[in-house]
Amino acid sequence: MAVAQKIRRFYAVAILFLLAGGVWALFNVLFQFNYSVCVVKNLTGLPCPSCGTTGAVSDIVNGNLAAALHKNPLGYLVLPMLIVLPFWLLADLLKTKNSLYYTYYKLEANLKKRPALLTLLLSPIMIIWIWKLQTT
Amino acid sequence: MDAQKVDMYLMSHSKYFEAHNMQFIRDVMLNADDSKMIMVQSVDLKDPTMLIIVSIFAGQLGIDRFLVGDIGLGVVKLITCGGLGIWYIVDWFLIMGRTKELNHEKLMNALS
Numbered sequence: 001m002a003v004a005q006k007i008r009r010f011y012a013v014a015i016l017f018l019l020a021g022g023v024w025a026l027f028n029v030l031f032q033f034n035y036s037v038c039v040v041k042n043l044t045g046l047p048c049p050s051c052g053t054t055g056a057v058s059d060i061v062n063g064n065l066a067a068a069l070h071k072n073p074l075g076y077l078v079l080p081m082l083i084v085l086p087f088w089l090l091a092d093l094l095k096t097k098n099s100l101y102y103t104y105y106k107l108e109a110n111l112k113k114r115p116a117l118l119t120l121l122l123s124p125i126m127i128i129w130i131w132k133l134q135t136t
Numbered sequence: 137m138d139a140q141k142v143d144m145y146l147m148s149h150s151k152y153f154e155a156h157n158m159q160f161i162r163d164v165m166l167n168a169d170d171s172k173m174i175m176v177q178s179v180d181l182k183d184p185t186m187l188i189i190v191s192i193f194a195g196q197l198g199i200d201r202f203l204v205g206d207i208g209l210g211v212v213k214l215i216t217c218g219g220l221g222i223w224y225i226v227d228w229f230l231i232m233g234r235t236k237e238l239n240h241e242k243l244m245n246a247l248s
Contacts, residue, residue: 017212017219024220048196050217074215108208118207125214 010101011089018086025082029058049129053078073128137168145176152181152239161243168247175246184235191231195224200231204238 041047056075059068068075085100092100111118142165146158153161165176182203191200198213218224 020220020222021216048217050215053215053217078215104208111207112205121211122214 007098007101010104011093014085014089014100018082018089021078021082022086025054025057025079028054029061032058047129047132049125049132050074051132057082072132074125137165137170137173139166141173142166149181151184152236153243154233154236154240157236157240161240164244164247172247176243179242179246181239181242182235184232187231187235188228191228195227196221200227204231204234206234 041051050072052072053074056068056071056073057079059065059071060075060079088100092098111121142162145165146162150158187200187203190203194200196213196218198210198218201207201210201213213219213223213227216223219226
C-alpha cells in the first residue's frame, strides 16, 4: 500500500476510534451507565484486563479518585489519552502535519524490534488482570 | 523460477494469500531466481483460519492483532476490551484479510 494511503487510513481510523471512545466516555459520565460490554465477561463471568475502565474514567471525572483506582487503574491512562489525543489529532489536521502518525509508527517499530520492551509495557496490564481475576 | 515448482507452491499455499493476488504472485515468482526458492520456503506464513479462531477466543485481549504484527492496534484493543466489544466482532471479519495481506508482504520481502 502506498504511504500516503497508509497515512490517510491511519487518520481515518484514529478519528473513528477517538470519536467512539469520546462519545462512549461522555455517555457514561453523563448518564452513569453500568452495563458491561465485555462479551467474554457476560458469557464466562471472567473479566478482561480493562474491565471497569469506563467506570473508572467516570469516577475520576466525578472526583472519586480512590474508587477509580480500585475499579481499574487503566482509567488513569485512558482518560489523559482521551483528552490529549483529540487535540493532537486536531493540531495535525490543522497544520497538515503527520506527527501523530509518525509517533505511532516509531513507537510500534521500536516495540516490534525489542519484544522485551513490549513485555515490560504489557506486564502492568497482566498484573491488573491477575488482580481482577482474584477479586471476583 | 521453474514453472512447475512455482505452481506446486501456489497450489499448496493458496489459502495463505488473497485470491486476486495469486496471478501477481505467480508472475513475480516466475521472474525470480531459482535460488530464491529456499527463501520462499522458509517464509513464516500465518494461517488465516487459525487467526479467525484466535480472534473469536482471544480477540478481546487483542491477541489476534498481536499475531498479525499490529502491535499498536493490539495494545489499544487490549486496553479497550476489544473496542467495547464492537471492534472484537468487527475484527472477526477483518482479520482474515489482514492475515493474507501480511503473508503477501512477507512473501514479497523474501522475493526481493
